[in-house]
Amino acid sequence: MILGCFSISLSVEDLKKSKEFYEKIGFEVFAGSESHNFLIMKNGETNIGLFQGMFESNILTFNPGWNQNAENTDSFTDVRELKKDFESKGIEVVDDSISGESGPSNFKIIDPDGNPILIDQHV
Template sequence: MKLGAFSVSLTVKDIHVSKSFYEDLGFQVFGGDITQNWLIMKNESCVIGLFQGMFENNILTFNPGWNQNAENLESFTDIREMQKQLKDKGIQLLSEADVTTNGPASFTIKDPDGNLILVDQHV
């Protein structure tokens, strides 16, 4: 199973304060829209998302079909196949990708400690 690019999506209280803090750590804005209260920031191969007012807890995020530069990969495991493999292993999905579609889709699961994991395919 190829999970693709990895990032941590952080829920923040003040996106401007958080942006400045992570810039001090060497991160640079890579994507997003601060006027919509979300940014994607990068420091070498480390990627974080800053999200103000969009969700309650931090989320581990995987993007099948992308590398760490958000570039499309030639070969990757489609999200619907991942979903099937996880279900076959008895992992409960909190939300599911529509198996009758192709392309972009997502699903969510929780790890044994309650950490939310979003698998979000953009291609």
């Protein structure tokens, strides 16, 4: 099972202040746009998403089909396969936006401590 690129998606109150803070500790803007209320910050292989007004709590995110640089990978476990595997193990899917038999789709699960985990495939 290959979950792909990992990042934490932070729900921030002030995108500009958060960007400045993470730049001070060594992160650089990798993707996103302040005008669209989100930035992906990168420090080495570590990715942090900053999202203003998009969701209520922080989210652990995995992107099947991407490496840590958001580049497509040759092999990965499709989001549909991951969902079936998780459900077969008794993990409840709480938000399911899967469509079609391949391509971009996502679903969300919650860990035992209430932390949301988004499995978000872009390829």
